Structure formats: structure tokens, C-alpha cells
Amino acid sequence: MINPYVTGFPADPKSFAGRERELGEIKKAIDYTVHSEPATPQNVAIVGDWGIGKTSLLNKCKAIALDKDCFVCKITLTPEKCKNMDSFVYNTIDELHTAIWESNMFTPKLKESVSEWKIESLKFLGLELKRDAAKSTSSTLFKNGLLDLWRRVEKPTIIMYDDLHYLADSYPMGLYDLRGIFQELREYDCRFMLMCTGVSTLFSKIRGLSEPLMRFFEHIKLKPFTLDETKKSDSSATAKAKNRSGI
Numbered sequence: 001m002i003n004p005y006v007t008g009f010p011a012d013p014k015s016f017a018g019r020e021r022e023l024g025e026i027k028k029a030i031d032y033t034v035h036s037e038p039a040t041p042q043n044v045a046i047v048g049d050w051g052i053g054k055t056s057l058l059n060k061c062k063a064i065a066l067d068k069d070c071f072v073c074k075i076t077l078t079p080e081k082c083k084n085m086d087s088f089v090y091n092t093i094d095e096l097h098t099a100i101w102e103s104n105m106f107t108p109k110l111k112e113s114v115s116e117w118k119i120e121s122l123k124f125l126g127l128e129l130k131r132d133a134a135k136s137t138s139s140t141l142f143k144n145g146l147l148d149l150w151r152r153v154e155k156p157t158i159i160m161y162d163d164l165h166y167l168a169d170s171y172p173m174g175l176y177d178l179r180g181i182f183q184e185l186r187e188y189d190c191r192f193m194l195m196c197t198g199v200s201t202l203f204s205k206i207r208g209l210s211e212p213l214m215r216f217f218e219h220i221k222l223k224p225f226t227l228d229e230t231k232k233s234d235s236s237a238t239a240k241a242k243n244r245s246g247i
């Protein structure tokens with residue numbers, strides 16, 4: 001028998017199955033981010049238990065968003081990247097820079113300009129003394145950095161954080177910082193969309209404070225596949241696998 005899935009790895013967008021309702025909601029949010037006037041980007045949080053299919057869905061969304069001509073930067077978080085806000089911001093700027101250089105959406109001139117942006121943006125991070133003088137926090141630096149990036153790139157941009165619970169674990173207020181940054185960016189007519197995944201308790205850890213976060217993100221709660229979905233996904237994936245092996 002052909003096993004259509006490589007277990008232990010998120011599904012490739014090509015062999016992704018089911019989740020039609022969730023994909024429909026996310027597509028709507030992406031379209032709204034791209035086309036709303038004035039710009040009103042939407043934000044999506046995909047939550048669910050380990051192994052339920054969050055990363056697979058995020059990868060599928062990345063493929064869909066690229067088809068819709070969005071720039072997408074997917075960041076796989078780790079405890080190390082989330083040990084404090086400075087390192088979270090540093091990593092995001094670094095990965096945005098890499099993703100822009102790897103993308104074929106941008107001209108070499110724009111890529112050079114984004115390298116200058118990276119140097120500028122990282123100048124004050126981690127330098128408490130200099131930063132004190134400038135009265136900036138890493139959140140302010142991040143917000144200003146994203147605003148500057150928008151002015152250079154001017155393309156609907158989706159920042160995807162896979163496993164955002166690592167930030168919630170080590171620095172719960174970081175989620176509020178993120179919300180603040182992306183709310184404020186809206187005032188400048190930027191089309192930055194935030195899409196994240198996390199375990200089901202992502203927002204409930206911040207007791208009493210989570211209400212604004214609940215409203216900030218559209219929540220997609222992933223449940224196990226129904227028997228019907230499993231049957232459908234199994235037959236379509238098996239057909240694709242047979243196709244690949246020429247049976």
C-alpha cells in the first residue's frame with residue numbers, strides 16, 4: 001500500500017487535504033487585507049493541539065497568498081527566538097530580509113534597499129544605553145522598522161508566526177506588543193497581515209487580559225478530521241501518490 005503522508009512532517013501544500021471551511025475563512029481575510037479601502041488588514045490565529053495540522057494549514061495558506069501576489073514571510077518560532085522581545089524582533093527583521101532576498105517578486109534595487117533597511121532597523125536593538133537615549137523600546141523600533149519597510153516594498157505583506165505560544169510562554173505581554181504594533185500600522189495605511197499558529201491555550205494563559213487579543217485575531221480552531229474528511233483526504237492523497245509513482 002502507498003502511504004501518501006510522510007508522518008512527522010507538515011503536509012506539503014500539494015497533498016494538503018480537507019479544511020475547506022477554514023481555508024474559505026482565511027482566503028476571505030487575505031482578500032480583505034489586499035483589497036479593502038481604506039486598508040484594513042485582518043489577522044488570523046490558527047489554534048489547536050499538537051499534531052492537529054496547524055503548520056500544514058499555514059503552509060497551504062502561504063501558497064494561496066503567494067498566488068494572490070502577497071509577499072509572505074513565514075517564521076518558525078523556537079524558545080530561543082522568543083527569549084525576550086529584543087530577540088523576537090531581531091529574528092523577525094532578519095527573516096523578513098532573507099525572505100525578500102529569496103523572493104522573485106522584487107527587483108535587485110529593492111533588495112539592496114531592504115539590506116540598508118535591515119542595518120538601520122537593527123542598529124539600536126540590544127543596545128540598551130543608546131536606546132535609553134532615544135527613548136525607544138524594541139516594540140517601537142519594530143513598528144518604525146515595519147513602517148519603513150512598507151514604504152520601500154508597498155506590497156501586501158503577511159507575516160506568519162508558526163508556534164507563537166513560545167512567545168506567550170516566555171513573555172506573555174509580547175502578544176500585546178504585537179497587537180499594538182499591528183494596530184498602529186493600520187493608521188498609516190499599511191497592508192500588513194499577521195497570521196499565527198499556537199496551541200489551544202495560546203491566549204488563555206494571559207488571564208483577564210485576553211479580551212482585546214481575542215478581538216484582534218480571527219480565530220480558526222482546528223479539530224480532528226471527521227470520518228468523512230479523512231475518507232476524502234485519504235482517497236485524494238492516494239490518487240496523487242499513485243500518479244506520482246506512475247501506477
Ligand SMILES: Nc1ncnc2c1ncn2[C@@H]1O[C@H](COP(=O)(O)OP(=O)(O)O)[C@@H](O)[C@H]1O
Pocket residue numbers: 005006007008009010011012015016017018019048049050051052053054055056057233
Ligand atoms: N490537511 C492535511 N492534509 C494532509 N495531511 C495533514 C493535514 N493536516 C495535517 N496533516 C498531517 O498531520 C501531521 C501533523 O500536522 P502538522 O501540520 O505538523 O500539525 P501541528 O503543526 O498542529 O503540530 C503531519 O504528518 C501532516 O502531514
Ligand SMILES: [Mg+2]
Pocket residue numbers: 054055056162
Ligand atoms: Mg506545527
